[in-house]
Amino acid sequence: DGSSGGPARNRNGLKGTFLPGSIRNPQAPSRHLLKPPGAVTLVSLSTSTVSDQAFVTLATNDIYCQGALVLGQSLRNQRATRRLVVLITPQVSNLLRVILSKVFDEVIEVNLIDSADYIHLAFLKRPELGVTLTKLHCWTLTHYSKCVFLDADTLVLSNIDELFDRTEFSAAPDPGWPDCFNSGVFVFQPSLETHGLLLQHATDHGSFDGADQGLLNSFFSSWSTADIHKHLPFIYNLSSNTAYTYSPAFKRFGSSVKVVHFLGPTKPWNYKYNPQTGSVLEEGSGLANQHQTSFLNLWWKIYQHSILPLYESFQDEEDHASPGHTDHLSPVLLELTFVSCPMATSPTLSPEEERRKWEEGRIDYMGKDAFARIQEKLDRFLQ
Numbered sequence: 001d002g003s004s005g006g007p008a009r010n011r012n013g014l015k016g017t018f019l020p021g022s023i024r025n026p027q028a029p030s031r032h033l034l035k036p037p038g039a040v041t042l043v044s045l046s047t048s049t050v051s052d053q054a055f056v057t058l059a060t061n062d063i064y065c066q067g068a069l070v071l072g073q074s075l076r077n078q079r080a081t082r083r084l085v086v087l088i089t090p091q092v093s094n095l096l097r098v099i100l101s102k103v104f105d106e107v108i109e110v111n112l113i114d115s116a117d118y119i120h121l122a123f124l125k126r127p128e129l130g131v132t133l134t135k136l137h138c139w140t141l142t143h144y145s146k147c148v149f150l151d152a153d154t155l156v157l158s159n160i161d162e163l164f165d166r167t168e169f170s171a172a173p174d175p176g177w178p179d180c181f182n183s184g185v186f187v188f189q190p191s192l193e194t195h196g197l198l199l200q201h202a203t204d205h206g207s208f209d210g211a212d213q214g215l216l217n218s219f220f221s222s223w224s225t226a227d228i229h230k231h232l233p234f235i236y237n238l239s240s241n242t243a244y245t246y247s248p249a250f251k252r253f254g255s256s257v258k259v260v261h262f263l264g265p266t267k268p269w270n271y272k273y274n275p276q277t278g279s280v281l282e283e284g285s286g287l288a289n290q291h292q293t294s295f296l297n298l299w300w301k302i303y304q305h306s307i308l309p310l311y312e313s314f315q316d317e318e319d320h321a322s323p324g325h326t327d328h329l330s331p332v333l334l335e336l337t338f339v340s341c342p343m344a345t346s347p348t349l350s351p352e353e354e355r356r357k358w359e360e361g362r363i364d365y366m367g368k369d370a371f372a373r374i375q376e377k378l379d380r381f382l383q
């Protein structure tokens with residue numbers, strides 16, 4: 001239990017900001033276990049899991065939550081035997097917290113603003129590293145002995161439990177600069193000491209790419225030379241859009257790919273998808289190659305068959321709930337659900353403009369984004 005001397009256990013599954021008292025005293029108990037609004041009581045979804053190891057992802061907004069949901073579901077489909085954890089920030093809506101809790105064992109809110117002083121300081125000095133510092137929060141999950149981090153824009157195609165045989169810090173080469181690792185998939189060992197050192201590094205040196213990958217590469221700088229076991233094979237982090245740059249290799253090894261990573265500016269949820277054909281639409285999206293297309297189609301298949309129904313069943317529950325029961329869930333949150341649906345796009349705005357508008361919270365609640373309109377489109381989509 002939480003009194004066993006270690007850092008706070010995240011018993012209620014939420015607000016697990018495992019804050020140390022200071023860097024020098026990393027074993028201090030948590031001083032921050034408030035239940036946030038909309039906290040979800042979680043049930044453990046897995047029975048035969050190794051409970052002290054976890055797959056971890058991160059979603060700082062409702063859009064990236066769509067990716068996290070598909071990733072979590074893909075891990076379940078491949079019978080992952082470790083716990084599934086998603087780190088979220090306060091921006092994530094109550095609705096998405098509930099939906100996430102249907103796929104993940106733990107939904108843990110982390111908040112830079114009211115974090116321990118040294119995090120706060122690093123944040124203030126380097127505000128541009130916001131999302132980066134949030135990713136580093138995964139080292140605070142000290143109720144796990146070892147974890148595998150996966151970006152929310154990754155998709156697991158076969159069981160990857162063997163990654164837990166690796167040690168910190170293991171990652172696959174970055175396709176753009178193979179002497180650097182890509183920070184979308186990595187094996188790490190939670191430790192408040194390491195976390196503190198990483199933040200210190202961020203404060204002192206920043207990041208050469210302004211984000212976590214640059215920071216982690218300069219922190220774990222011996223990765224490319226010290227120990228070949230820490231080089232994960234490329235099949236654990238295949239960037240979907242570079243599969244074709246060395247197509248003979250893809251022909252030879254592509255079928256053994258285990259994790260696809262949709263890195264870059266265009267994510268699967270930015271594409272339009274036709275559920276009748278089971279294929280993303282190519283118009284204007286600049287699709288590069290057929291491998292990429294088939295990975296995108298796999299992503300959407302999971303989204304359509306396993307994630308959308310979670311929203312529907314949630315709405316059914318809402319319909320039967322007694323009045324007042326769902327006070328904390330405004331209709332706005334229901335609308336937000338469908339932001340990444342292919343049909344919720346405006347005829348006048350480009351997908352990029354549309355997305356930016358949503359992400360900035362500029363939502364046309366009374367007009368084209370009204371829930372009734374989206375529901376109408378959804379009905380057509382599901383007919």
Ligand SMILES: O=c1ccn([C@@H]2O[C@H](COP(=O)(O)OP(=O)(O)O[C@H]3O[C@H](CO)[C@@H](O)[C@H](O)[C@H]3O)[C@@H](O)[C@H]2O)c(=O)[nH]1
Nearest residue numbers: 058059060061064151152153183184211212213214263264
């Ligand atoms: O607004 C955001 C942005 C990112 N993330 C999370 O951070 C991850 C990294 O961002 P992503 O958009 O996936 O970046 P990539 O396109 O993959 O670009 C590369 O560069 C990033 C910054 O260095 C690294 O984090 C990635 O691992 C690396 O592949 C995402 O998957 C999410 O888990 C959010 O939750 N919200």
Ligand SMILES: [Mn+2]
Nearest residue numbers: 151153184263
């Ligand atoms: Mn990514």
